[in-house]
Amino acid sequence: xxxxxxxxxxxxxxxxxxxxxxxxxxxxxxxxxxxxxxxxxxxxxxxxxxxxxxxxxxxxxxxxxxxxxxxxxxxxxxxxxxxxxxxxxxxxxxxx
Amino acid sequence: xxxxxxxxxxxxxxxxxxxxxxxxxxxxxxxxxxxxxxxxxxxxxxxxxxxxxxxxxxxxxxxxxxxxxxxxxxxxxxxxxxxxxxxxxxxxxxxxxxxxxxxxxxxxxxxxxxxxxxxxxxxxxxxxxxxxxxxxxxxxxxxxxxxxxxxxxxxxxxxxxxxxxxxxxxxxxxxxxxxxxxxxxxxxxxxxxxxxxxxxxxxxxxxxxxxxxxxxxxxxxxxxxxxxxxxxxxxxxxxxxxxxxxxxxxxxxxxxxxxxxxxxxxxxxxxxxxxxxxxxxxxxxxxxxxxxxxxxxxxxxxxxxxxxxxxxx
Numbered sequence: 001x002x003x004x005x006x007x008x009x010x011x012x013x014x015x016x017x018x019x020x021x022x023x024x025x026x027x028x029x030x031x032x033x034x035x036x037x038x039x040x041x042x043x044x045x046x047x048x049x050x051x052x053x054x055x056x057x058x059x060x061x062x063x064x065x066x067x068x069x070x071x072x073x074x075x076x077x078x079x080x081x082x083x084x085x086x087x088x089x090x091x092x093x094x095x096x
Numbered sequence: 097x098x099x100x101x102x103x104x105x106x107x108x109x110x111x112x113x114x115x116x117x118x119x120x121x122x123x124x125x126x127x128x129x130x131x132x133x134x135x136x137x138x139x140x141x142x143x144x145x146x147x148x149x150x151x152x153x154x155x156x157x158x159x160x161x162x163x164x165x166x167x168x169x170x171x172x173x174x175x176x177x178x179x180x181x182x183x184x185x186x187x188x189x190x191x192x193x194x195x196x197x198x199x200x201x202x203x204x205x206x207x208x209x210x211x212x213x214x215x216x217x218x219x220x221x222x223x224x225x226x227x228x229x230x231x232x233x234x235x236x237x238x239x240x241x242x243x244x245x246x247x248x249x250x251x252x253x254x255x256x257x258x259x260x261x262x263x264x265x266x267x268x269x270x271x272x273x274x275x276x277x278x279x280x281x282x283x284x285x286x287x288x289x290x291x292x293x294x295x296x297x298x299x300x301x302x303x304x305x306x307x308x309x310x311x312x313x314x315x316x317x318x319x320x321x322x323x324x325x326x327x328x329x330x331x332x333x334x335x336x337x338x339x340x341x342x343x344x345x346x347x348x349x350x351x352x353x354x355x356x357x358x359x360x361x362x363x364x365x366x367x368x369x370x371x372x373x374x375x376x377x378x379x380x381x382x383x384x385x386x387x388x389x390x391x392x393x394x395x396x397x398x399x400x401x402x403x404x405x406x407x408x409x
Contacts, residue, residue: 012098020368027347028351
């Protein structure tokens with residue numbers, strides 16, 4: 001699998017493959033193709049929501065850094081790691 | 097070429113029969129209408145004296161007096177002078193041949209459970225869970241087999257809780273309310289010493305479970321739907337350990353509830369939404385169970401807190 005760069009654009013997968021529900025900031029996702037359940041913590045949920053295919057991982061990180069008042073480079077490292085994990089789990093696909 | 101004649105046993109009680117097969121038979125006992133969530137049924141037996149002590153505890157808690165008979169009919173046929181003297185049918189299909197009364201009861205109970213789940217899955221979210229009520233608060237105990245659901249709910253009943261089920265919690269997706277499935281509690285051999293008052297009059301060698309109607313524990317059975325769960329406890333029997341109650345996040349609760357849902361993928365979106373509504377309104381905890389007494393006390397604490405919260409609005 002190719003490694004993600006900050007310029008990569010990902011989009012979370014959606015229905016009908018995935019079903020999800022948010023409760024108190026956490027997201028529970030069911031992947032019907034893999035028959036697997038995933039739980040995203042509030043930070044992961046925030047990233048998940050932004051992975052709509054309209055911005056790069058760097059753009060996503062800037063958005064979150066602004067919202068939470070953290071340095072972009074710190075956020076970028078976390079978002080990259082999380083995006084790789086989502087890609088590995090099949091919960092997000094790379095568009096470019 | 098060898099031509100195999102049907103075995104004599106198959107001619108007398110074949111695997112599949114037509115509706116005429118049961119006409120003219122004499123029934124020593126009929127249950128009347130019964131229900132297991134959406135599964136409506138009745139039970140009829142050609143012999144009763146030899147079976148009443150094992151079948152009555154299985155069937156009686158599910159009877160619906162005063163209602164019309166509908167749905168499936170389970171029939172126990174006597175096979176005179178056979179080494180295997182009983183045949184159990186559901187409608188026109190033979191479920192099993194049985195040597196001992198206990199095997200008939202076990203097969204009947206298993207079949208009712210299976211049909212209850214299959215017939216209710218489209219209009220309910222079905223959790224593999226036990227449930228009980230106190231002061232209008234519904235407690236559910238979702239878990240796989242051997243985690244202590246039945247033992248724990250039996251302990252709650254002995255403390256005065258109302259009985260809902262020890263096997264399947266049927267949630268209405270629109271209201272979150274629970275349809276009772278008050279089957280006899282299936283108390284495993286390992287828990288027998290905890291409930292000496294439930295010992296049947298006779299226990300055949302090799303018996304692995306007692307089928308115990310809730311009233312044997314002094315409990316009242318809930319007959320109408322009960323309120324949505326307000327306390328969700330995931331039990332985990334851990335002999336030799338201390339009992340410990342650990343609160344869980346609501347997201348963790350939804351994930352664990354989903355894993356305890358029968359046939360979850362069939363209605364994944366509906367199930368997730370219903371479980372999220374449950375989790376949003378309930379206290380959710382994992383309970384490591386070292387002793388029944390401590391487990392009951394821990395649940396009592398959670399229920400008391402919930403009662404206070406509801407009273408305070």
